[in-house]
Amino acid sequence: xxxFVCLDVEMPNGDANRISxxxxxxFVGGAVTRRCYSLLNPETWFQPxxxxxxxxxxxxxxxxxxFKDYWPTIxxxxxxxxxxAHGAGNDLKALAACLRHYKIDWQPAVPYLCTVxxxxxxxxxxxxxALGLLCADFDxxxxxxxxxxxxxxxxxxxxxxxxxGLDPAPFVKSFDLLRTxxxxxxxxRPPRKKGxxxxxxxxxxxxxxPLCSETVRKETAERLSLPPERVLGVPLQxxxxxxxxxxxxxxxxxxxxxxxxxxxxxxxxxxxxxxNRNRFAVTLKGVEAFLPFVDNAEVCAALRPKLFKKxxxxxxxxxxxxxxSEEKYPTLFALQTLERTYxxxxxxxxxxxxxxxxxxDDPELxxxxxAFFQKALALAPQKTRAYLDAHGLRLEQP
Numbered sequence: 001x002x003x004f005v006c007l008d009v010e011m012p013n014g015d016a017n018r019i020s021x022x023x024x025x026x027f028v029g030g031a032v033t034r035r036c037y038s039l040l041n042p043e044t045w046f047q048p049x050x051x052x053x054x055x056x057x058x059x060x061x062x063x064x065x066x067f068k069d070y071w072p073t074i075x076x077x078x079x080x081x082x083x084x085a086h087g088a089g090n091d092l093k094a095l096a097a098c099l100r101h102y103k104i105d106w107q108p109a110v111p112y113l114c115t116v117x118x119x120x121x122x123x124x125x126x127x128x129x130a131l132g133l134l135c136a137d138f139d140x141x142x143x144x145x146x147x148x149x150x151x152x153x154x155x156x157x158x159x160x161x162x163x164x165g166l167d168p169a170p171f172v173k174s175f176d177l178l179r180t181x182x183x184x185x186x187x188x189r190p191p192r193k194k195g196x197x198x199x200x201x202x203x204x205x206x207x208x209x210p211l212c213s214e215t216v217r218k219e220t221a222e223r224l225s226l227p228p229e230r231v232l233g234v235p236l237q238x239x240x241x242x243x244x245x246x247x248x249x250x251x252x253x254x255x256x257x258x259x260x261x262x263x264x265x266x267x268x269x270x271x272x273x274x275x276n277r278n279r280f281a282v283t284l285k286g287v288e289a290f291l292p293f294v295d296n297a298e299v300c301a302a303l304r305p306k307l308f309k310k311x312x313x314x315x316x317x318x319x320x321x322x323x324x325s326e327e328k329y330p331t332l333f334a335l336q337t338l339e340r341t342y343x344x345x346x347x348x349x350x351x352x353x354x355x356x357x358x359x360x361d362d363p364e365l366x367x368x369x370x371a372f373f374q375k376a377l378a379l380a381p382q383k384t385r386a387y388l389d390a391h392g393l394r395l396e397q398p
Contacts (some may be wrong), residue, residue, distance in 0.1 A: 001168050003028045004113070004158070005081040008150035009091050010054045011042075014297055014364030016090060017097035018042035019067055020056045023147030024074045026081075027155045037148035039064040039223040050363040054145045058276070067106060068102040071192040073364055078307045079107065082172055084156045089175075089326060097176040109174045115157045116359050118171055120309045122164040129359040131157075136394075182198060200254035201266075207225050209247070210240045224296045226264055236302075244274045256286055259293050267293065268351035271302035280307045284314055287333075291322070294329040297364055303333060309339055316347055323354050328362055334367035343379045350374065352387045 003026070009023040014183075020042045026034040041061045051057055085091040092112060101108055116129050131153060135142040140156045143149035149223065161287055190259050217233025220226065227229050246252055252273050270290060277283040283305050308315055315337075322334035355373070360366050373393075374382040387393075 001082065001162070003081070004084050004155070005077050006084045006151040006155040007091050007095070008085060008147045008154060009094050009297055010056055010145060011050065011094055011363065012056070013045055013047035013050055016094050016362060017101070017225055018044045019098055020054070020072065020092050021063055021069065021147040023151035024077050025148070025151045025155055027079055027159070030159055032152065034077065034151070035148060036077065038070050040070060041066050045223065047363065049367050051367065054362055056203050058357070065266070066100040066102070068104065071104055075106070075169050078110070083110055083112045083152060084115060085112065085113045086150070086157070087359055087374070088112050090361040092175045099177060106177065108178050109176050111172050112175050113158070113168060115154050115161070117287045118158060118166055118168070119162045121171070122166050128356050129297070129391055131359070133392060150345070163338070170316060196254040197258040200251045201258040203251050204255050204266065204269065207242055208232055208234050211235070211242070220264065224298060226296065229276050230262070230264055231261050236268065239265060239272055243269065243276065259290065261293070266297045267295070268302055271299050274303060275305045275366045277307065280310060282308050283320060288318055291330045291333060292327070293331060294333070297332065300329050300332050301336065304340065305339070308337060312355065320354060323358065328365065332365055332368055335365070339368070339372045339375045343376050348376065348380055348383060349383050349387070352384065355385065356391055356393055
């Protein structure tokens with residue numbers, strides 16, 4: 001590849017729809033020819049863990065340009081370029097979300113290459129493919145979670161892969177910038193809801209209506225970066241009470257078939273219902289069917305079936321599939337479930353290997369991965385420390 005442009009973004013929270021810092025580095029003929037970097041005002045909330053991870057605080061970006069203000073600076077570099085990123089999906093999702101949010105008309109799709117995939121192909125025997133570890137192994141200077149340094153480090157990793165014999169052509173893919181996450185989920189949705197499911201949905205909405213609060217609606221929409229029209233404003237405690245009151249009803253059983261749900265609280269109630277079911281096989285099937293519709297961390301955190309503590313092999317197979325999913329929330333669900341369920345089991349070495357192979361850029365996935373390792377260190381220190389030391393893995397969290 002004679003020319004390519006590397007991109008890295010830092011985000012203010014785990015929603016992956018705003019950017020607080022952006023780095024763009026152009027490579028031509030194996031050398032850096034241009035660098036662009038700026039803090040950005042994301043005009044949204046900051047998650048404390050992400051502030052700790054990136055070092056970017058709300059005060060630091062208060063007077064920074066917005067993405068819309070800075071776009072004319074980087075647009076000429078990106079237009080017509082193959083964009084290279086480490087864990088490219090996360091960076092490109094955030095880029096696409098910002099383009100949509102600020103109503104910026106750009107190209108409908110962008111060619112990209114992910115250096116996680118490239119490094120996996122050229123160096124298949126490595127234990128992990130995190131940007132920091134790879135750059136350290138190849139003596140590439142890196143100030144991790146600085147967007148400019150990460151972008152340049154990513155480009156130098158690609159050069160390393162090219163020297164190692166990589167043919168880049170099969171790894172260049174197209175990312176659809178116009179299709180929203182909701183539209184992607186709709187591709188997996190059933191064609192229509194059947195009569196019983198529709199009736200159950202209508203009944204549940206009748207139950208939810210008197211529980212709605214405008215204050216809660218505004219707070220929830222802002223906290224989760226959800227469109228206000230998708231939020232009813234029902235407090236979580238009210239949803240828990242509603243599920244307890246109607247736990248044995250056929251209405252809730254039929255309601256589980258009423259996906260896709262239109263409202264955040266319906267998704268949250270769906271997760272609560274599944275978490276309290278008493279038949280393992282039915283619950284497992286229900287969770288797998290529901291995961292494609294999970295669209296935020298609150299719903300994901302609520303999806304914690306009590307029956308899963310039984311640790312059946314079937315659950316292990318589902319978690320393996322979730323861990324290698326290209327979607328964020330199945331992976332987050334798997335990491336959270338592993339932390340609660342699998343530490344003190346013979347399957348721990350297997351899951352240490354799978355989790356250790358992940359190279360997430362998303363802050364919530366990094367936090368969940370590290371929480372799993374921290375719990376494993378506390379409960380199974382010998383096995384976990386041996387794995388981390390053997391693979392040179394270091395956790396982001398202290």
